[in-house]
Amino acid sequence: MSKSPNSPKPRTVEFRGGGFAPVPYRWIGLLVFVVLIAIAEIGTRTGVISALTMPRPSDVFETFRQLYVTGLLWKHLIPSLTRLVIGATLGITVGIWVGIMIGLFSYVRAGLVPLVAAIFPIPKIALLPLFVIWFGIDEGSKYALIAFGTFTPTVVATYGAVDNVDRTLIRMGQSFGLSWTSIVRKIVLPGAMAGILSGLRISMAIAIILLVAAEMLGAEYGIGAYILEAGSLYDLERLFAGVVILSVLGVIVSAVISAIERKLLGWRV
Amino acid sequence: MDILLSKISHSYDNLEVLRDVTLDIPSGKIVCIVGPSGCGKSTLLRLIGGLERPNSGEVLQIGQPPESSLNPLTYVFQDFALLPWRTVQGNISLVLEDHGIRGAKAQTIIDDVLARTKLTDFSQALPKQLSGGMKQRVAIARALAVNPAVMLMDEPLSALDSQTRELLIDDLIALWSKTPFTAVYVTHNLAEAVRLGHSIVVLSRRPGQIRETVTIDKPLGERRYADPDLEVQQQRLWNLMREEAIAADAELLNV
Secondary structure, eight states, rough: OOOSTOOOOOOOOOOOOSSOOOOHHHHHHHHHHHHHHHHHHHHHHSSSOOOOOOOOHHHHHHHHHHHHHHHHHHHHHHHHHHHHHHHHHHHHHHHHHHHOOOOHHHHHHHHHHHHHHHHHHHHHHGGGGHHHHHOTTTTHHHHHHHHHHHHHHHHHHHHEEEEOOHHHHOOOOOOTTTTHIIIIIIIIIIHHHHHHHHHHHHHHHHHHHHHHHHHHSSSSSSHHHHHHHHHHHHHHHHHHHHHHHHHHHHHHHHHHHHHHHHHHHHTTT | OOOEEEEEEEETTTEEEEEEEEEEEEEEEEEEEEEEEEEHHHHHHHHTSSSSSSSEEEEESSOOTTOOSSSEEEEEEOOOOOOOTTHHHHHHHHHHHTOOOOOOHHHHHHHHHHHHHTTTGGGGOOOGGEEEEEEEHHHHHHHHHHSEEEEEEEEETTTTHHHHHHHHHHHHHHHHHOOEEEEEEOOHHHHHHHOOSSSSEESSSSBBBEEEEEESOOGGGGGTTTHHHHHHHHHHHHHHHHHHHHHHHHEEEEO
């Protein structure tokens, strides 16, 4: 303390900034997985976690290996992937197209936005019986279900993205006498791409959920059928092996979309 | 090609922004339009370039634009309006592609306008990598690429800091001295107006009417920063505008 109360001791100004800025730490995500799996493994081995409540991760891995060795993995995975790719491609293509039309034409917007809002909250799986009548009991109804499920979120994301394209850029295009198609192709579409791709993430997650649901309701082969069969026999190892496949599928889809984003949206960073 | 505005009046819903504006824009000259905020300067520019239709009156072209002009009425915007996903070169080729100019022919034009705006080394840069002044030079290069008969410049330097602004004024004067172009230059900055304008049109507050047209005879090339002759003109313009600006400011608060 200084001698006079009129000259107080100088002190450092307290730091109160920082934070609120995400920094990428790649390995932490992996570490969380490793720790959780290790806890499950140790818990089941020591008997702290009973074998009835949780399968041993090493057993799940062994089941998975068996799946691979016997060739059953591909027998289930290939039909599932085919359904996912065809259904999602259909739904997303039509969805992006309709979304752009809504974004560009006021009449289409006035006509279709309420319709989309009406079908968005319908749990699409509830319509499966209808699709079975319309498109047949086998693949057709599954494609339709996935396509329909990805369609609505894609439409909503796309027209929102088109609405958010910077109008001054469109005015610029008009002022240089660019044709309507050029403006859409070179200004509106690239400008909306970020929003369309983030919509795609949601659509693809929904597609995977619907894929499994459709396969559970009626399919001989497919990951959904495999999980359902394992579940009804209370074969937890196989159940988990199936679930792991789905998780990996989700991670791969997300990584693919990230790669597309890096390629198409490199100008943003 | 000259542009003639004949008795232009315009309003948005019930808000009258322009009243009875008649103005001649002679070929090869820069006409500056100044006025208090909200006086309809930018609206007037959008009317001249056909981005909006006036409620009454006409915008007339007198004479044919030169054959080589791809886009006779070309804008330079305040916020640059560059496509962030295209490089400098890509942004310029954007406005050529629709005229069927591609490949080597486009490259010749692009190289020429980049050289004129001193951007040759930056042809592959993305807009986000450029400073504000360089972005505006890209926008000017893009405008030059279509060989406009009339350049419509909407506060092109208002988003820049004052040093960059000085540099760009010099660039614009150099460009004009080499090949005189016709321009309508909207600004709220009187210093820019007296540096660049052959004539300066002062608009009143809303509804914008022409209060006075000031002609500056001193050649562009001889005008300098803090030029005493120009200071006198600037002072005169400010005296004209001062009352209007105060009134316009108070008016906005009452809206």
